[in-house]
Amino acid sequence: MRRILFLLIFISISAFCFALNSANITIISDLSIFEEHKQYSMQVGSYRLVENAGQVYFGLHSIGFNLSLEQYLDFTRIIITGISARDIPLYLERIRNLGIREVIIRVDTVRQEQETEGSE
Numbered sequence: 453m454r455r456i457l458f459l460l461i462f463i464s465i466s467a468f469c470f471a472l473n474s475a476n477i478t479i480i481s482d483l484s485i486f487e488e489h490k491q492y493s494m495q496v497g498s499y500r501l502v503e504n505a506g507q508v509y510f511g512l513h514s515i516g517f518n519l520s521l522e523q524y525l526d527f528t529r530i531i532i533t534g535i536s537a538r539d540i541p542l543y544l545e546r547i548r549n550l551g552i553r554e555v556i557i558r559v560d561t562v563r564q565e566q567e568t569e570g571s572e
C-alpha cells in the first residue's frame with residue numbers, strides 16, 4: 453500500500469514539474485507592435501498527416517475558435533483567423549492550455565482586404 457501511495461505521489465510531482473517546464477509558448481512573428489485596427493491570424497500547426505491536423509482542428513474548434521485549413525506542399529496548416537490585437541493574449545493562453553507550444557502570428561491580409569473593399 454505504501455509503495456502504491458509513493459508511486460502515485462511521485463507520478464503527480466513528476467507531471468507537475470513537466471507542466472512547469474513545458475508551460476512556455478514560442479511566438480513567431482515579424483510584428484514588433486500589434487496595431488489595434490488590424491486583424492491577425494495565428495498558425496497553430498502544420499501537419500503532414502491529415503489525421504493529426506484533424507485532431508488539433510477539432511480540439512481548437514471545440515473551444516470556439518474561428519478556424520480554417522490551408523494546404524501548403526504536403527502539409528495541412530491550421531489557421532485561426534479574425535483575431536484583434538487586444539485578444540491575442542487570451543488566444544495564446546487558450547492555445548497553450550491545449551498543449552500547443554508554437555504559433556505564428558501574421559496580419560490577416562484576406563480579412564483586411566475584405567474590410568477595405570466594404571468601406572468603399
